[in-house]
Every structure is written in structure tokens, then in C-alpha cells.
């Protein structure tokens with residue numbers, strides 16, 4: 810499964826824009842031999858790591874075929890562990906599926922920022938219009 814090639818390429822083998830996998834494809838690989846998981850939008854084949862994982866193979870198999878970002882982060886893995894991830898990297902989650910991942914993605918910060926502005930700008934603008942109309946009618950009433 811191209812793992813030899815990745816091994817030879819070494820630690821810097823992050824395939825930028827590399828092979829993309831849909832979440833459905835990842836989900837198919839949840840057996841003892843081929844356990845794929847998604848961490849931070851990247852796809853890892855941890856099949857050959859199962860027996861070596863200090864946290865045991867069970868937890869990995871539990872997450873196999875799924876997005877394991879939350880469980881991986883919850884454990885508070887060391888920087889060494891995060892470095893090790895690169896050895897098992899096989900590709901990235903297809904951009905179409907990444908949107909579905911939703912709220913955890915840093916991309917959503919910009920959209921939540923824009924919704925922040927729309928939720929505040931609309932009432933502020935409305936208040937301004939009401940204020941101006943009020944002034945206009947009050948002055949109008951006084952002058953006549």
C-alpha cells in the first residue's frame with residue numbers, strides 16, 4: 810500500500826495536496842491489517858503500528874475508519890507521538906469531506922467571524938435607522 814515508499818522517503822513525506830481519500834474510503838479500512846484513521850484532516854494507516862502503540866492496539870482499532878482527532882488530542886499525546894504520525898501518513902481527507910467535519914476545522918473561524926459581524930451589524934444598523942427616524946419626526950413635530 811505504498812508504505813514502503815513513504816518509509817524510504819522518510820519523515821518529511823507529507824504529501825502536500827497528495828492522495829485524497831473520502832471519509833467513506835477511510836471507513837472501509839478498519840481491520841487488523843489495515844487500520845486507517847483521520848487526525849486533523851490527514852489520513853494515517855496505523856496497521857503496522859497497532860502492536861507498537863504504547864496506548865494499546867484496542868484504542869486504535871476502536872477509532873479505525875473514523876476521525877480520531879478528538880480522541881488523539883484528548884490523550885494529550887507527546888510531541889514525539891505527534892512526530893511519529895508522519896511515518897503513517899498516507900494522504901489527506903478529500904476537501905469535499907473536510908467541510909462535513911465541520912466545527913473543529915480552523916477554516917470555520919472565518920465563517921463564524923463573518924456571522925459575528927452579520928449578527929451585530931444588522932441590529933446596530935437597525936438601531937441607527939430607528940434613531941434617525943425618531944430624530945426626524947421629533948424635529949419635524951417641533952418645527953411645525
Ligand code: HEM
Pocket residue numbers: 846853855858862863864865868869872877880881884885886887888889890891893894897
Ligand atoms: C497514529 C496515531 C497515533 C500515534 C503515533 C500514537 C502514539 C502514541 C505514543 C508515542 C504514546 C506514548 C505516550 C506519548 O508519547 O504521548 C501513546 C500513548 C497513548 N495513546 Fe496513542 N498514538 C496514536 C493514536 C492514538 C489514538 C487514536 C488513541 C485513541 C484514544 C490513542 C490513545 C493512546 C493512549 C490511551 C495512550 C496511553 C497514554 C498513557 O499511558 O498515558 N492513541 N500513543
